Amino acid sequence: MLTFKNLKKTYGGRTVVDINNLNIRSGETIGLVGNNGAGKTTLFRMLLDLIRPDSGEVLSKDQNVAQNDHWKDYTASYLDEGFLIDYLTPEEYFTFIGSLHNLSVAHVVDYLRQYEEFFNGEILNRGKYIRDFSKGNQNKVGIAAALMQKPELLVLDEPFANLDPTTQIRLKSLIKSLKQTHRLTTLISSHDLNHVTDVCDRIILLEKGLIIKDFHTDENSLKELEAYFSE
Amino acid sequence: MLSTFLNHQWKDFWRSRNKAGSIAANILLGFFMLYFLVVAIGVGFWMAMIIGKAFPGQNVITVFNGFILYYFLFDLAIRTQMQELPTLSIVPYLHLNIPKKTIVNFLNIKSLFSFFNLLPLFIFIPFSVIKIGATYGAITSLMYVLSIISLIVFNNYLVLYLKRKSINNFIYFICIIGFVAVLAGLDYFKIISVRNASNFIFVAIAKYPFLALVFTLAAGLIFVLNSKYLRANLYTEELSTKDDKKVSTDYAFLNRFGRVGELAALELKLILRHKRSRGSILMGFAFLAYGFIFYKDKMIANDDFGKMLFAAVFMTGISIISYGQFMFAWQSTHFDGLLVNKIDFKNFIKAKFLLFTISCTIITVLASFYGFMSYKLLLLHLAAYLYNIGFATVIVLYFATLNYKRLDITKSASFNWQGVGATQWILGLPFILIPILIYVPFGIMNKPYYGLAAIGLFGLITLLMRNFWINLLVKRFEKQRYKIAEGFRE
Numbered sequence A: 001m002l003t004f005k006n007l008k009k010t011y012g013g014r015t016v017v018d019i020n021n022l023n024i025r026s027g028e029t030i031g032l033v034g035n036n037g038a039g040k041t042t043l044f045r046m047l048l049d050l051i052r053p054d055s056g057e058v059l060s061k062d063q064n065v066a067q068n069d070h071w072k073d074y075t076a077s078y079l080d081e082g083f084l085i086d087y088l089t090p091e092e093y094f095t096f097i098g099s100l101h102n103l104s105v106a107h108v109v110d111y112l113r114q115y116e117e118f119f120n121g122e123i124l125n126r127g128k129y130i131r132d133f134s135k136g137n138q139n140k141v142g143i144a145a146a147l148m149q150k151p152e153l154l155v156l157d158e159p160f161a162n163l164d165p166t167t168q169i170r171l172k173s174l175i176k177s178l179k180q181t182h183r184l185t186t187l188i189s190s191h192d193l194n195h196v197t198d199v200c201d202r203i204i205l206l207e208k209g210l211i212i213k214d215f216h217t218d219e220n221s222l223k224e225l226e227a228y229f230s231e
Numbered sequence B: 001m002l003s004t005f006l007n008h009q010w011k012d013f014w015r016s017r018n019k020a021g022s023i024a025a026n027i028l029l030g031f032f033m034l035y036f037l038v039v040a041i042g043v044g045f046w047m048a049m050i051i052g053k054a055f056p057g058q059n060v061i062t063v064f065n066g067f068i069l070y071y072f073l074f075d076l077a078i079r080t081q082m083q084e085l086p087t088l089s090i091v092p093y094l095h096l097n098i099p100k101k102t103i104v105n106f107l108n109i110k111s112l113f114s115f116f117n118l119l120p121l122f123i124f125i126p127f128s129v130i131k132i133g134a135t136y137g138a139i140t141s142l143m144y145v146l147s148i149i150s151l152i153v154f155n156n157y158l159v160l161y162l163k164r165k166s167i168n169n170f171i172y173f174i175c176i177i178g179f180v181a182v183l184a185g186l187d188y189f190k191i192i193s194v195r196n197a198s199n200f201i202f203v204a205i206a207k208y209p210f211l212a213l214v215f216t217l218a219a220g221l222i223f224v225l226n227s228k229y230l231r232a233n234l235y236t237e238e239l240s241t242k243d244d245k246k247v248s249t250d251y252a253f254l255n256r257f258g259r260v261g262e263l264a265a266l267e268l269k270l271i272l273r274h275k276r277s278r279g280s281i282l283m284g285f286a287f288l289a290y291g292f293i294f295y296k297d298k299m300i301a302n303d304d305f306g307k308m309l310f311a312a313v314f315m316t317g318i319s320i321i322s323y324g325q326f327m328f329a330w331q332s333t334h335f336d337g338l339l340v341n342k343i344d345f346k347n348f349i350k351a352k353f354l355l356f357t358i359s360c361t362i363i364t365v366l367a368s369f370y371g372f373m374s375y376k377l378l379l380l381h382l383a384a385y386l387y388n389i390g391f392a393t394v395i396v397l398y399f400a401t402l403n404y405k406r407l408d409i410t411k412s413a414s415f416n417w418q419g420v421g422a423t424q425w426i427l428g429l430p431f432i433l434i435p436i437l438i439y440v441p442f443g444i445m446n447k448p449y450y451g452l453a454a455i456g457l458f459g460l461i462t463l464l465m466r467n468f469w470i471n472l473l474v475k476r477f478e479k480q481r482y483k484i485a486e487g488f489r490e
Helices: A040-047 A090-100 A105-113 A135-148 A165-182 A193-199 A221-230 B002-014 B019-045 B047-054 B060-082 B088-094 B100-112 B115-136 B138-165 B169-188 B194-207 B209-232 B258-272 B275-294 B297-301 B305-316 B318-324 B329-340 B345-372 B375-400 B422-444 B448-464 B466-489
Strands: A002-011 A014-024 A029-033 A055-060 A075-078 A153-157 A185-189 A202-207 A210-216
Touching: A002 A040, A014 A040, A014 A210, A029 A040, A029 A165, A029 A193, A040 A055, A040 A153, A040 A185, A075 A135, A090 A105, A090 A135, A090 B258, A105 A135, A135 A153, A135 A165, A165 A185, A165 A193, A193 A221, A202 A221, A210 A221, B002 B100, B019 B047, B019 B115, B047 B060, B047 B115, B060 B115, B060 B138, B060 B169, B060 B194, B088 B100, B100 B138, B100 B209, B115 B138, B138 B194, B138 B209, B169 B194, B194 B209, B258 B275, B258 B329, B258 B345, B275 B305, B275 B318, B275 B345, B297 B305, B305 B318, B305 B345, B305 B375, B305 B422, B305 B448, B318 B345, B318 B375, B318 B422, B329 B466, B345 B375, B345 B466, B375 B422, B375 B448, B375 B466, B422 B448, B448 B466
Parallel strands: A029 A185, A029 A202, A075 A153, A153 A185
Antiparallel strands: A002 A014, A002 A055, A202 A210
């Protein structure tokens, strides 16, 4: 599904991302962990063609993401509030995103119905613009909008941060079930080792842009990670 | 503590991200202020002479007295619109171990550093010292000065108090303007005389100088009132604007344009839902009066279009230049979102063209009332309109790909230099020079109508080439988007 080849990015002489060869198969749920400055977000940004790599390339379904837009047909993402159009009401935003994928207003409304539980009555029909919501609720809007696009590849940066416990658990089961039903490939970065080991079946540990570890999760993964980070 | 706050403010200014731009802009603003100050000082020192010339045969002091309250009434009206509330800067201090009193004092002191507080000092004090001092003696002169200072302080804190009290400041702004206008009107029709009242008061002060302390008392009262209110309501959410219920809207007339229309609708919402963009649109309507300054009967009679071209291009193209100069930066907060979503860049650029064309058409239609002055102006506007939608749009969008400055669009537009960079300064040159350069040869040959036709033709041809421009701009955008996105992320 995804191939990162000789991908490099430096800022002011400091290497932020340096990945020789990384393959991600379709249907995998990948957890990206690493301390601040490990290069997780930069990696995501290059995957989404928001930053130009200094060298190397990202191939999505064997096509370079920087050279054409085909990846946008099956990729949905939410990195931060910069992805939300914050002067719209959530309804307007969902309608707009839906229209980009040829969903009618009725479709969007219908789709949102299944997320009523996820939204917990805090998102729809509140008479507020997105910018007036709390960060956690903005996150919910972004994640729901990403899922609405029925993606094959889902990219989420720190999705559990700012979410309340109930929503964290719901999000985890949502990702797991989408993996079963739609063979969804997911890339998640998180600082929460518990969540990552719980939801992901493969974990990639980054430090200063380099891949330090890359392994499939089992019952010892959490301990292994905790041991690594407490050093 | 207060000096620490001021020190932080100072650092805040010098370390702001767009330092170079804001310094350049502040220097320019500084020149404007200097100009006004010099004028004010001039008015102050030659007040006696100016009054003698403007109101011959009247007592100079009577006129001066009458003018004082008048000035402060207008001062009040202007302050309600222009003076900003110093609020947001205190947020990081509220939770610290700093007494509320100190924070309130800081806000109060900070508000005194305002241009509006400086201007009247220069206008009124020289006269009060020179003329009043010579006529009534030192004590009276001193009391005049005290009255002026008290009035400044009074207005300063009254406006802040009213602004804080009535959050929805647009309506009460209209109320105050209305109040002042009604008073001025009553004065004009000699029903109630503000000037007589003002004169009456200051004659009394000349007689019993210590009456001036009443002003000082009033200023003190409003200061205390303001401080008390602030201390009781030092919560950021209460100090900023209150929100009413927001509703989703749909612009049906844009739907016929499909995808492009959707993007245009999105941008229309952006314009209507932010203070800064609303401000620049309102400014556009204000510029409709530009013609009254620039179009002279003599020029119209002589077909002197060259001299009126600037005004015509600027007036009909104001929406393009005032909105377009910050193009893409309006969307800086969600630029990443636009890039990762399935938006065809071609449609993205087309939507901008669509908005420009619609707004430019509206403004040009509105400007057609100049046709009452002369039908020739309609021809002039038509040429300028074609140029604007044909080529000015292209210039603006081309320069937009060079603009990497994030724009904060939630602040008001007047005197706001945030996000201003080199592109905004350079942009105006080709915009205004191209039509003039096209016209000049015809102007020299004394064929003004051919000149207009040439501009119109140029606009029409470039308009017909729009698809070519769109492809060009899309290519350019593809190349520049990483840089733009990076700049906007800061």
